[in-house]
Amino acid sequence: MSQKKSLKKDLYKHPDYYLMDDLLTPEHQLIRSTLRDWVKAEITPIIEDFAQRAACPKQLIKGLGEMAAFGPTIPIEYGGAGLDYISYGIMMQEIERGDSGIRSMASVQGSLVMYPIFTFGSEEQKQKYLPKLATGELIGCFGLTEPNHGSDPSGLSTNIKDAGAHFILNGSKMWISNAPFADIAVIWAKNENGIVRGVIVERGFEGFTTPETHGKWSLRTSATGELVFDNVKIPKENILPNAQGLKAPLSCLNQARFGIAWGVLGAAMDCYDVALRYAKDRKQFNKPIASFQLQQKKLAEMITEITKAQLLVWRLGVLKNEGSATPAQISMAKRNSVETSINIAREARQILGAMGITSEYPIMRHMMNLESVITYEGTHDIHLLITGMDITGENAFGG
Known part of the structure; x- marks a missing residue:
């Protein structure tokens, strides 16, 4: 089976316009740099080839387990890493910067399989399944x-x-x-x-x-x-x-939606980073296209929306760590992050022109992926109605 490696170097640079890193602990930053290095080494070189073939790179499972990306908030005694929710968010962001499909694999394993077994399972079930799920021995x-x-x-x-x-x-x-x-x-x-x-x-x-x-x-x-x-x-x-009752599976979805709210921003930041670099290098009319007003408008709006979303998910992470984040707050963040990301992907594609649709760059792949993420774990419209019900007290579902 072909596993073609990309010859292009992964030059990704994390955008941090509002110095958000100052809000992260040294442990958070270490987790981010470790995951980023792994994504650059293991995901970026192969992901375009696998996406073109519609194949799942299952060889990444072992590495995801070693990176503690499966159930990072699960306690250590059950095979998890015992990390906080900001760490979990950061991990999903770095993985989704590589590809939404790989982040989905990790999200399902941690939030939708390990979380319900840990939260609702018997001690025997926890001992039987969680350690093997954490390493990826079981999927x-x-x-x-x-x-x-x-x-x-x-x-x-x-x-x-x-x-x-x-x-x-x-x-x-x-x-x-x-x-x-x-x-x-x-x-x-x-x-x-x-x-x-x-x-x-x-x-x-x-x-x-x-x-x-x-x-x-x-x-x-x-x-x-x-x-x-x-x-x-x-x-x-x-x-x-x-x-x-239905409350149990819905609580699992809240865990996954939290990870998505962080994760999709990785895709958005990748698109922005690629578009910014391309705009500086690409010349038309004897000038880099980054010098033109309309391109600057696109890039300025991208970094503004990324920055707003970064602040939103960071605050949500703090609330989640405190145990006070509500399902409606998580819904708002999921909806906002995905809408922000899909709009940025579309604008970035335009900056790259025809090159934006090729696998030479990740933008079209991110854009197609986000079309799924905007629907799963609660559609864009459903999350809007969750916020509407929360602020008005009126249930518009089915109306």
Whole structure:
């Protein structure tokens, strides 16, 4: 299999217009520089080739585990790194600067698989799964979205029934990151009483299949698939004992959305950095295009929006560390960061002209990826309505 290495040097320089680094601890900065060096060495040289082939670079899994990118906030006794939420955000930002698909892999593993097992699982489940998930020896996925239930997960139809010695699971999930090669899946299903329960499904359980989704123009380095359950026998010890109701899976989504709010800014900063360097080098009419007013307008607006978003996610990280960040605050940050990033990617593409659509530069890849990120983990519109409901007290969902 081809694993073509890029000959272009990764010249990325982190934009910090408001001296945000002064708000970070030396540990935060060390984590960032360590991840940045790893991304430059391991992701940048291969990612364009994998994106062109719509292939997932699974060889990165071991390194992501070594970098503590899987469940960094999980306590050390369960294999995590025991880091704070700003550290987690920084890690997702650096990985997504490399590629959104790779950050998605890490987000799912940490926020949607390890977090629910740690938060809602039994001690036996934590000991069995978390250390191996932290190293990447096991890869997990998270099943909430269904063919007929996306923004309204309360209507999910996947179900579990008590069969005495075990449970029987039936139903299907779709648009599931990591599904094609995941070793375990954290699944949300309704029991006979209509109560949502969490279930750990292991690959190899009879009746459990994971067909891959092909033909994506976005997140091409991320393996996406369906989860299909046809009378799957679930051992009783695989039920998450402390998860009852929709609040449990939604709390997992809040963890993931926090990482996305930080992560996508990595893509935005990469686009800005590339566009700024290109504008200084590219000459037209015997002058660098950076000297023209309209190009300066684009670049000035980019760095302004990046700076505003940096301040927003940093403050959210402080609130998360204090345990006081609300789901609505996380929604605002997710929505703002993705909108900011996708607009910056589009403007950066214009600065590069025709070169912006080629794999010689990362901008079109980032732009296509962000078209998925603006939809998953709560669509752009749903997050807007979450903010609207929070400030007005009126529920506009379904209206």
